[in-house]
């Protein structure tokens with residue numbers, strides 16, 4: 001397997017008022033180019049911390065992270081991040097929100113026409129051409145998330161990092177956006193790391209599911225390869241024993257091996 005993203009013995013400790021808090025220890029993970037990997041685990045185990053380390057928003061206190069054989073030393077346009085709360089600028093239209101990111105990455109080399117073309121293409125990729133002129137308050141939560149995905153993809157990142165991108169959406173909208181994401185990553189072949197709480201979402205979208213142990217000092221407990229053919233269709237998978245086997249394996253891990261008392 002080629003190693004496009006590498007986490008080598010990564011550890012993360014935070015200094016808090018109560019002292020040092022070890023969130024992660026010995027996290028080792030290689031992702032191949034074009035691979036879709038989900039991170040799943042109980043609340044507070046350190047999923048977002050792993051994602052933020054790959055994004056370069058945090059610096060590890062142990063180990064090293066590499067992207068395309070280069071050490072990750074801060075955020076960069078090769079890694080596009082989408083958070084649960086879209087984080088769009090409310091005073092800009094959807095088009096302008098995406099354009100801003102495009103300009104930041106390509107503005108030094110390309111003229112306005114080309115930058116606009118890139119922005120239109122990204123909006124089309126998420127099916128939002130008709131809403132380009134709208135402002136964030138004029139569109140639904142699902143549409144905002146799609147703008148966030150368009151903004152990340154418009155930068156043509158080598159790696160797409162999704163932190164519970166559909167967590168705040170209703171079940172039907174979430175299903176719809178999952179189906180769209182399946183198509184988008186099939187089209188763009190972007191290497192993707194997604195944090196999720198949703199077992200079905202993880203099985204439907206992933207090539208591999210990384211299951212994390214409970215914190216503190218969380219680490220990778222098991223990794224499940226999801227050997228379901230692509231393109232995947234949620235209705236067809238509903239009757240597929242392999243789908244149910246994968247789902248059961250994740251549930252077993254979460255609720256038998258890593259049982260957690262409700263807070």
Ligand SMILES: Nc1ncnc2c1ncn2[C@@H]1O[C@H](COP(=O)(O)OP(=O)(O)OP(=O)(O)O)[C@@H](O)[C@H]1O
Nearest residue numbers: 014016021023042043044045046047048049050215
């Ligand atoms: N900046 C910080 N300072 C101190 N502790 C932190 C900091 N960031 C995260 N933590 C702690 O590290 C642990 C992992 O947090 P993280 O947000 O990565 O978990 P998570 O699995 O993404 O949680 P959730 O599923 O609830 O979003 C938690 O115990 C959290 O309180």
